[in-house]
Amino acid sequence: MKRLIGACLLAALGWAGFWFWQASAIRADLRGWFEARAEEGWQADYAAIRVRGFPSRLDVTIEEPRLGNPETGFGWQAPFLQILGLTYQPGHHILAFADEQRWQTPDGPVTVTSQGLRASVIHDPADGALLRANAEAEVLNIAGPETALALAGLTAGLHRAESPTDQRLAIQVESVAGRDGPLTDGRLEAVAVQALLNFAEPLRLADLAGPAPMPRAIDLARAEYRVEGLELHAAGHVTVDDAGRLDGTMTLRAVNWRSLIDRARAAGMLPDSFTDAVEDALSLAAGLSGRPDTLDIPLTIDRGQMRFGMIPLGPAPRLRRD
Numbered sequence: 001m002k003r004l005i006g007a008c009l010l011a012a013l014g015w016a017g018f019w020f021w022q023a024s025a026i027r028a029d030l031r032g033w034f035e036a037r038a039e040e041g042w043q044a045d046y047a048a049i050r051v052r053g054f055p056s057r058l059d060v061t062i063e064e065p066r067l068g069n070p071e072t073g074f075g076w077q078a079p080f081l082q083i084l085g086l087t088y089q090p091g092h093h094i095l096a097f098a099d100e101q102r103w104q105t106p107d108g109p110v111t112v113t114s115q116g117l118r119a120s121v122i123h124d125p126a127d128g129a130l131l132r133a134n135a136e137a138e139v140l141n142i143a144g145p146e147t148a149l150a151l152a153g154l155t156a157g158l159h160r161a162e163s164p165t166d167q168r169l170a171i172q173v174e175s176v177a178g179r180d181g182p183l184t185d186g187r188l189e190a191v192a193v194q195a196l197l198n199f200a201e202p203l204r205l206a207d208l209a210g211p212a213p214m215p216r217a218i219d220l221a222r223a224e225y226r227v228e229g230l231e232l233h234a235a236g237h238v239t240v241d242d243a244g245r246l247d248g249t250m251t252l253r254a255v256n257w258r259s260l261i262d263r264a265r266a267a268g269m270l271p272d273s274f275t276d277a278v279e280d281a282l283s284l285a286a287g288l289s290g291r292p293d294t295l296d297i298p299l300t301i302d303r304g305q306m307r308f309g310m311i312p313l314g315p316a317p318r319l320r321r322d
Contacts, residue, residue, distance in 0.1 A: 116138040240319055
């Protein structure tokens, strides 16, 4: 019995020493990271770094972190940032954010307020390969000089697929509210995106710090939003060159598309005569599919330029690294 008790005491002391060694290493790594940013000319400071959770958890709280990159004009500060983990799962962490964060951008300050904003990251401790990243928020509000956006029921995920260079992207927002526009009152009923992203190399945890790597190809299975009976869907496959220009094909589908024409007419965006001509042409195109309320538009994207058949439509959105 004495030997058993002695063995248990030795095991407990060994585990305690291991935990305190891990906690000390985490504090040292974080302090070193902030010091390295400061040596690069950043504003990089904090009030305190605390590690709790003995014996099975390693929960880190960074109090009053402040970061600012003078070269880009971007900065961030918050009352705290928590990084939560388990001692026996070194590649799995949960991030808990403060209800209010402040960002500095080249266009001015942006305030982010939220309820239940948190994220989780799973990576391979051996090589840093990113296996999974998820984020969710009950409510997320973004307010800035040119921005006013409110999201409810936000979930987003990035999961490594069968190929190590592929990542599955999924985004779902139950409702969106923003500033009024000419075609909407600023409210969308739902937004959803599902896509497979192909990269030149497997994503690693360090890539989340940015600038983000550029995907080589995007297989868009689903992108849609709904607003007041109007539904817009997009799907297709595109490749991406080093400049962020897209090449490929996309199909756009508009359900109850006439409501979009009615809004454009009511907003005075197009002359009545031109709007009538557009509606007649689109009615003919929709009628050919056998569903007068549904419009399918195939798009070709060639070196960043979009066209519908032989009709040029202008530049497609370009991906950027920053």
